Amino acid sequence: MFRNFKQLDYLVFGRGSLKQLSDIIRPHRKPGRPMVFIIDHFFEGKTLPGSLGQENDDVLIFADVTDEPKTSYIDTIADTLKSECGSVSGIIGIGGGSTMDIAKAVSLMMGNPGKAHEYQGWDLVKNPGVYKVGIPTISGTGAEVSRTCVLTGPTRKLGMNSDFTPFNQIVLDPELIHNVPANQRFYTGMDCYIHCIESLQGTFINTFSRAVGEKSLELCQEVFLHKKQWDAESDDKLIMASYLGGMSIAYSQVGVAHAVSYGLGFLLGTKHGIGNCIVFDKLQDYYPEAVKEFKQMVKQNNIEIPQGICKGLSEDEYNTMIDVSLGMVPLWENALGKDWKTKITREKLRTLYEQF
Numbered sequence: 001m002f003r004n005f006k007q008l009d010y011l012v013f014g015r016g017s018l019k020q021l022s023d024i025i026r027p028h029r030k031p032g033r034p035m036v037f038i039i040d041h042f043f044e045g046k047t048l049p050g051s052l053g054q055e056n057d058d059v060l061i062f063a064d065v066t067d068e069p070k071t072s073y074i075d076t077i078a079d080t081l082k083s084e085c086g087s088v089s090g091i092i093g094i095g096g097g098s099t100m101d102i103a104k105a106v107s108l109m110m111g112n113p114g115k116a117h118e119y120q121g122w123d124l125v126k127n128p129g130v131y132k133v134g135i136p137t138i139s140g141t142g143a144e145v146s147r148t149c150v151l152t153g154p155t156r157k158l159g160m161n162s163d164f165t166p167f168n169q170i171v172l173d174p175e176l177i178h179n180v181p182a183n184q185r186f187y188t189g190m191d192c193y194i195h196c197i198e199s200l201q202g203t204f205i206n207t208f209s210r211a212v213g214e215k216s217l218e219l220c221q222e223v224f225l226h227k228k229q230w231d232a233e234s235d236d237k238l239i240m241a242s243y244l245g246g247m248s249i250a251y252s253q254v255g256v257a258h259a260v261s262y263g264l265g266f267l268l269g270t271k272h273g274i275g276n277c278i279v280f281d282k283l284q285d286y287y288p289e290a291v292k293e294f295k296q297m298v299k300q301n302n303i304e305i306p307q308g309i310c311k312g313l314s315e316d317e318y319n320t321m322i323d324v325s326l327g328m329v330p331l332w333e334n335a336l337g338k339d340w341k342t343k344i345t346r347e348k349l350r351t352l353y354e355q356f
Helices: 017-028 071-085 097-109 182-200 207-226 232-250 256-268 272-280 288-300 315-326 329-336 346-353
Strands: 010-013 035-040 059-063 090-095 131-136 150-152 157-161 169-172
Touching: 010 017, 010 232, 017 090, 017 131, 017 169, 035 071, 035 097, 059 071, 059 097, 071 097, 071 150, 090 097, 097 131, 097 150, 097 157, 097 272, 157 256, 169 232, 182 207, 182 232, 182 256, 182 272, 182 288, 207 232, 207 288, 256 272, 256 315, 256 329, 256 346, 272 288, 315 346
Parallel strands: 010 169, 035 059, 035 090, 090 131, 131 169
Antiparallel strands: 150 157
């Protein structure tokens, strides 16, 4: 049976395309129901929030993304909106991967009962959420196009993976990502690079995923290996690499780096992009040529990968990370095949975590 997967409905790309947002969302406004703008708290007090074309009853929420998004945070936002607004016309997420994941999750919880952690897993969401728009201000995570919103819950870090999760509309404006600090740009850009490597070298690979994955990988290599200076063309290429990389894993899957970094994120709160870099740096046994190229990009871009973050952890803490990682069954199967349980053991994972 071939997978019939849902993509987003509309996409606009171009420098300055954010100026079209007001016109884009106007047909989706419903009388008495505000639009909710969930904006990365980095932009609080800056000019961006005032340029989005809000109307008087619209709601602005500055999302605290200091830590990875938690299911409890999603519940707080959704419950507050239901209590204060009743229904809303839509959710617009503006920021990095965490902010867009928050927007997707809140949209889903506006249309589904219960608590967010109940939907962590694959295809557990039964009802569509409200209309939602994603606007990345940093590129690499692929959150703008993915069918998941990654959340840390009471017992695990896992996405709400469903056909109801993708945005209805995304706005890809390269001007928004131009001033991202070099370190942060690298970490999220490498998330995209790793998406491509894990998709292209996985057992779930197919012609669809290969076509977009190879182009995304090529764009990552162009901006992080072959560009001597970051410029407007680099912004254009990275924002498209992120989109295409997200498309590649939509019809395949990620692999070892993501499966292992979920453990770091759950226990230590390690940011997703940084966590993937920390893990991928030690995965020469799984992706030898790509890890070699990754190290070259780290050196060329003057980036330092954090070391020693697992030093001093207790036996219980190691076991928690291992449990979270082993719960990522589709990722391990894509990376190592259906018999993956014979290839990755708790002992191997413990040895790997001790290297970080």
